[in-house]
Amino acid sequence: MPASSFDIKRIIRPNILGLEPYRCARDDYSEGILLDANENSYGPAFQTEAGEEGPVCSGAADALQLHRYPDPLGRDVKQRVLQLRPGVPSVDNVFLGVGSDEVIDLLVRITCAPGRDAILITPPTYGMYKVVASVNDVGVVKVPLVVEDGSFQLDVDAVIAAATGNPAVKVIWLCSPGNPTGTFLREEDVRRVLESGFGGLVVVDEAYVDFVRPERGQSYARLVGEYPGLFVMQTMSKSFGLAGIRLGVGIGSREVVGYLNRTKAPYSVSTLTLSVAREALSDRGLQQMRRVAQSLAAQRDEYLIPELLRLPRVGAVIGGNDANFVLCRIVDGAGRPSSELAKAVYTEMAENRGLVVRFRGADYGCEGCLRITVGTADENRAVVATLRAALEALATG
Ligand SMILES: Cc1ncc(COP(=O)(O)O)c(C=O)c1O
Structure with missing residues (x-):
């Protein structure tokens, strides 16, 4: 089936399709005397007296304007993600969340109705997909990887049959390289799933992609322009050595990214996190x-x-x-x-x-x-x- 078979209206839950997102005055005006968000103009508690010597971090607090809410969309960090993953069309194809774990949760919440829909996973795989499904009262269909030969590649025919034969399945969750398998999934297999006629979302979790041997392949983020149903997840927790900042990166169609942005809590990713990520994604950081x-x-x-x-x-x-x-x-x-x-x-x-x-x-x-x-x-x-x-x-x- 052609890539255009992905049907956003069928995949996004009706309550999310009709969601009126949270808006604040800062969406329209961010310059001047800012008395719109009930922040504290005196600054952080540890430097309330002007000019007072504070703890080491008070300089950073000033520079980063820590008394202000963070930029809800982190567009400059997203711009740098485009440098990391060539072939991603625009910043509108990039989503930032509180670690991949928040991205997983949001993807389930925007697509799967509790008590009715399901995700498909390929065991052995990362445990959070199942946990998030359970928390959201969403079903889990399991199609195991090929384990007999130790390859842990996809059983592509079985994945396609299970997904296309069950209208409750809204998301197929692939992990490449897999955890705990360490296996990079073959491009022809991923493309077959994307072109299979399954009209839902195909998520590829690439938490470990920077460790892949070049001859094996590279990130599938470059394919999001080609397949609107593809959503690639990455994280700062592994190759960037920044598990403590909690930044997950999602790369997908503008539509899916748009629904994730509307659904997330507006200020979930902190100023400190964005600032460290900016540094890590600089030319030197990369x-x-x-x-x-x-x-x-x-x-x-x-x-x-x-x-x-x-x-x-x-x-x-x-x-x-x-x-x-x-x-x-x-x-x-x-x-x-x-x-x-x-x-x-x-x-x-x-x-x-x-x-x-x-x-x-x-x-x-x-x-x-x-x-x-x-x-x-x-x-x-x-x-x-x-x-x-x-x-x-x-x-x-
Ligand atoms: C496959 C996979 N995805 C996502 C994560 C979690 O990433 P984050 O730290 O961004 O929440 C892990 C963590 O071990 C993982 O193994």
């Missing part, structure tokens, strides 16, 4: 992000994976290894994946050896798996040594 992402990917490929595979009870490193983590399978003495041993190793490392990884053995297709984040070179050496010691202690104990 260079630094790319340098660090490449170095983490090199640590993953040249040190962590080969060293993990040398450990006696690590049976395999599975998935695509396109993210800043690896998924390794712990096996028993007979070489069978063992979630029991993986869980015991995880607990032993966290409680007795001061090193925390993630147990993923309960996820579909991830029997016996631990997910290990690629850290600094020292941290990577520590995780290999600690895992070796924990495995030895448990295998012999």
